[in-house]
Amino acid sequence: MTRPHDMGGRYGDGPVVPEPETLLFHAEWHKRALAITLAAGAHGKWNLDVSRHAREGLAPADYARFSYYEKWIAALADLLIESDLVSRDELAGAAAAAAPMAETTLRAEAVADVLAKGGPATRPSNVEQRFQPGDPVRTRRIAANTLVDGGHTRLPQYAAGATGRVIRYHGTHVLPDSSAHRLGDAAEPLYAVAFPATELWSHPEHPRDEVILDLWQSYLEPA
CATH class of the missing domain: 2.30.30.50 (SH3 type barrels.)
Structure with missing residues (x-):
């Protein structure tokens, strides 16, 4: 599998141009793309690493030409179909069937609390620590x-x-x-x-x- 996302140190992509820290979104639809991605993830059908892998798994040509949030939306579409939350026909505009996950829908009033809790990745492990600072x-x-x-x-x-x-x-x-x-x-x-x-x-x-x-x-x- 190619890794088009693994760009660190690669030549030929041009300089990195820093943006103002106040510039969070380039277009209004970017806000909606972020919101839809977070809301869909709240159904618990995938985790952060699965979603990252879905973006990395886009066709290399698409990954190269898509903007940041286009990558998010393309990967989300794949995840929705893979998880049986949405059909290909529904994505194409067909009438949606009854929502099977309505009870886990992330409501607007709950968003702030959900984001404040975050998603810690610390877990207990039986793997012994092998290294110390300075090693x-x-x-x-x-x-x-x-x-x-x-x-x-x-x-x-x-x-x-x-x-x-x-x-x-x-x-x-x-x-x-x-x-x-x-x-x-x-x-x-x-x-x-x-x-x-x-x-x-x-x-x-x-x-x-x-x-x-x-x-x-x-x-x-x-x-």
Whole structure:
């Protein structure tokens, strides 16, 4: 499976142009796209990692040409059909059948409380903590999901095989590589790992810079 979303360190995409922090949406429909995505997720048919994987699974040509919220809507359509919440005919404009999940609909008056609670990903785990802050570590040489061929992973390609040091232990968290494929939480230790710019880039503009990534224990080995 190609990974068109894994763009870090890739050449040819042009410069990153920062936007004003006050600019949250480029168009009015972007607000609706966000609201519909959150409301649909409230039915509990998928989790955050499943939704991320759905966006990554878009056809590479579509992923390249879609805007940010077009990716959200395209992936949401796939999830709605996959979860039997909506049929292809209904998406095409046919009359909707009786709503099977009406009782779990996220009402407008409940949105603020739901968002305030968030969705913590901390979970208990029987996987023993292997590293401590200050330990040198190396990421897997190949940034791939070891549970599902071509599956979701949070190890970026540009950091594969890189050496860094642990700067913080976050506790045990849901492993996205498992959760994105509905294989269970598979919680394991999560660390913040600092990598020198010189370890990641051939010609860093500022060689003394560091990049800090949150990485799961199964992505790492002692350096």
